Amino acid sequence: MTAPILSVDVGAVVANWRSLAALHGGETAAVVKADAYGLGAGLIAPVLARAGCQRFFVATADEAIALRGLIAAPWIAVLNGCPAGRENDFTTQALVPVLNSLADCARWQGAARAAGRALPALLHVDTGMSRLGLDAGEWSAVLRDRSCLNGIELQFVMSHLVSAEVADAPETAAQVARFAAIAAAMPDVATSLANSSGIFLGDTARSDLARPGVALYGGNPVTGQPNPMRAVVTLAAPVLQIRVIGPGETVGYNGTWRAARRSRIATIGVGYADGLPRTLSNRLTARHDGRVVPLVGRVSMDLMTFDVTDLPDIVPGAMVDLIGPDHAVDDLAAEAGTIAYEILTSLGQRYRRVAKSV
Known part of the structure; x- marks a missing residue:
């Protein structure tokens, strides 16, 4: 008797990525953490890479190393950052950590000194989620003394939206204002803010790099409205x-x-x-x-x-x-x-x- 069948339309994933990129109007990555949201990074990531996606996000170091074995894309970022003791994995596998604290920055500076070169990273500044990211005190410390970023090739400053799927959420306006101030303080660094739902906020949450996740896989990014994504x-x-x-x-x-x-x-x-x-x-x-x-x-x-x-x-x-x-x-x-x-x-x-x- 036939086993239960989970069908994944990878063509629809690519179509969703392209439509999100067109809507965003700028560079658009693909979030493939948790085994591409449970559907199989081995099925999905190589197809996205062949379609032209050059930037991928995962959550953990082990996910990134596994993904590096699947795709030739030059840029894989790790949202949870580089754990202590895993710096060599990141440098040898060309992985890009998201720096979520001043301690992360200091440890990555040490890795850069050991490597004898500047190392790429993203800097995550919390604007309201209260999970990962530099808090207000740490961000103020960065503004007072930028030396904590010496030796780091800072490619993006990023934050994460709390309620992007909720139309006119007051939290979004507050976060966007905070992030605009952060971006203004770092005018030479590209920005990344919009997740799947954030892309549908248009100019409100527009940044240099969008990071869609669930919308790639057919989840509805606009609560209470018809789903604009293709089913996957x-x-x-x-x-x-x-x-x-x-x-x-x-x-x-x-x-x-x-x-x-x-x-x-x-x-x-x-x-x-x-x-x-x-x-x-x-x-x-x-x-x-x-x-x-x-x-x-x-x-x-x-x-x-x-x-x-x-x-x-x-x-x-x-x-x-x-x-x-x-x-x-x-x-x-x-x-x-x-x-x-x-x-x-x-x-x-x-x-x-x-x-x-x-």
Whole structure:
């Protein structure tokens, strides 16, 4: 019987990158952290590089080293920076750290002295996220004494938007103003600000380098509006078994769904171990030939059950679409009470991954 199939339309990823670059009007990188948001950096990054993408962002040093083995693109930046003791990996693999603190700057200066040359980096200044990045005190220290950047080839100064997906969010205006002041203090350094949603803010968040992530993979970057991106992911699983139960019988753990009539129950071999969260229990609506197939009962580790009483053509071996043209990843995420990012990055390794439109 066919295994669950996760199809990745890499042609759509490239089309999304090109449309985002056109909208941004400037250089546009690709964020391929977390294995390209769970879809497979090995499938996606080489295709983007062949399409002309020259700058890639990942989160960790190990992700960057793995990516370096996949693509010839000259520039891979590491958002979490260079961990202590990994400086040699960065210099030998030509990786570019994001410097998130004065301690990061000092350590990278040391690496530059050891290398006998200036080393490239980005400087991250926090403007409101309160995660990584120089805080207000550290940024003030940089303004007082720029020697903390000596020996560093500072290629970009960057920040990260808190609520770019929310139209007219007051946080965005405040962050943009702070970032404009930061950029003005470093007029010879290029800037990077807009993420996927930030690109759709137009001139408000425009910078020299955009960093789209989820929009590349078909996630909706504009909350409450039609998704402007091409769909990338389809996820389908075969029916393993059909069971007929009588009125009053229950389905799944703890009997959370009870049949009101004689019912046909289809079981598929996908569960929360495959990234379909338990919060989808009694809420997920799959599709078969465009028709709604409701999940009944709890999502279990390896299995889910659907009421197919009104769909007699669903038999063992028939495919049920969990993500597809009529049920996007954002729709599934809403049913789970989460966001598309979490769904994509949680998709497990038991799917047969198939690349389309290469």
